[in-house]
Amino acid sequence: MNRTKILLVDDELNLRETISELLIYQNYNVKSACNGQEALNLLEYWTPDLIICDIMMPVMDGSTLLEIIKDINSLNSIPFIFLTAKKESNLMRKCLLEGADDYIAKPFKIKELVSIIESKLERFEKIKNSHSNLYLGKKKVFLHEINTPLNGILGPIELLIENQEKLEKKEISAFYESIKLSGERLNRTMQNIILYQNLKNNSVEFNDNSSSEILNSFLKTKEKIFKIHEDQEKRISFEIDKAAIKISEEHLQYIFFELIDNALKFSSNSKIIIVSGERFNNKYYELVIRDFGIGFSEQELNKIGAAQQFNREEREQQGLGLGLFLGKIIIKKSNGVFTIVSKENEGTTIKILLPLCTKKCD
Structure with missing residues (x-):
């Protein structure tokens, strides 16, 4: 059974290790990064179910990381929780306006953090179930890339059936070639979607002995x-x-x-x-x-x-x-x-x- 994946981003080593250990004890699959840039490097090949991120960090702070994530189609729906020691009175409003799903102030109790995590994951699961998560791009582009090659297959087939006795050999060959090209385009589209989903679910094997x-x-x-x-x-x-x-x-x-x-x-x-x-x-x-x-x-x-x-x-x-x-x-x-x-x-x-x-x- 796949465990829920959490990315923890914080520049304080001791705190990062402590939170990681506590979350792992709660049966979460946790990866950590010491700043926003290191987190982005991780996100290039590993997709978490939730991100917990400090605000003030060197190299790249939490606000910049969130801003970048919100512009990436494959990442922008992942629940994002700010972790901060700042005591501003309007901090909650500021975090939410930046696009975060929630925030938790240091120091905190692990029960409080787990409660927020479970709440956000539950909401995210409902979103995934109500919208197809197989493909995250624009719906009109997705439909175009399915319908165009599909029409390129069905159209020539219909013409072949209706005019099989009237068509010359060269015309029939041209229809077959058109059907083949459209079929290959549709197959490539579907294979890429399947590969995307499998990579996202970490179900593609990468054997160190492959050559x-x-x-x-x-x-x-x-x-x-x-x-x-x-x-x-x-x-x-x-x-x-x-x-x-x-x-x-x-x-x-x-x-x-x-x-x-x-x-x-x-x-x-x-x-x-x-x-x-x-x-x-x-x-x-x-x-x-x-x-x-x-x-x-x-x-x-x-x-x-x-x-x-x-x-x-x-x-x-x-x-x-x-x-x-x-x-x-x-x-x-x-x-x-x-x-x-x-x-x-x-x-x-x-x-x-x-x-x-x-x-x-x-």
Whole structure:
């Protein structure tokens, strides 16, 4: 049975450890961070059911952390409780106006904290049950990404049934190809939603003994990509050194596919995509994917998350905006490092460090 997950953020080590131990004793699954930035790093690959956070902290305070979380679709509905020693008379009102669900003043009794936690979790559970939690993006985008490929399947099938004796062989083949492409688009959408939910529930296995040969995985993925992006083989320039990487081939191909597909979609047909890979040191392999497309603004980079898309209508995007986010989570859960540097109208560079197989892997 999955235990309720709580993220505790506080810069006081002794208090943090004491609260963690008490909550663990209450059968909660607790992770802790010493400031807002460390909490954000955790939230990139681990989703709690509730966040308890101090207000005054170095590096990044609680108010800034909450402000960032409220802009991330996959996180902004998580109950957020401020923990503070401040004695302002209007503190409760201020915390609630900032978007927190509650606050508790230090010192406090553990029964008081547990009571607040249980109350907020109960309310959050009702919200999850009354709204589908499978996908957190905009409803109209979700429906579009289901209905468009579904119509692309049902429409041609209906025409084939009604006109099977009138159609020429080339026309029938074109209908079959259209059905296949729409089916693959719908399948990809559904698989990404399922993967998102499984990652969120921590039900995806990451075996430390998994291994993939990175060049071979890239070449297999490249073939899949060109079935979608026809006649664009010349757009990808690659130089990838062979190496055994400590990640499953399924996950490595997913990373390649989503990141390269994004690079192709968000840059014009005249722009190339550069993919390079080499040993970074004795422990890591560095993979770099660079495009010269529309790029992200600094504000957009800070908001990348599940179901997050920017200027969808202007950029004519397909998909739910999950690929980049899910790839980033897989990299983090595989003990890798993900960085992204981008500038509007100049392009995006993604650098990934993945652990090398330093001993025999499966």
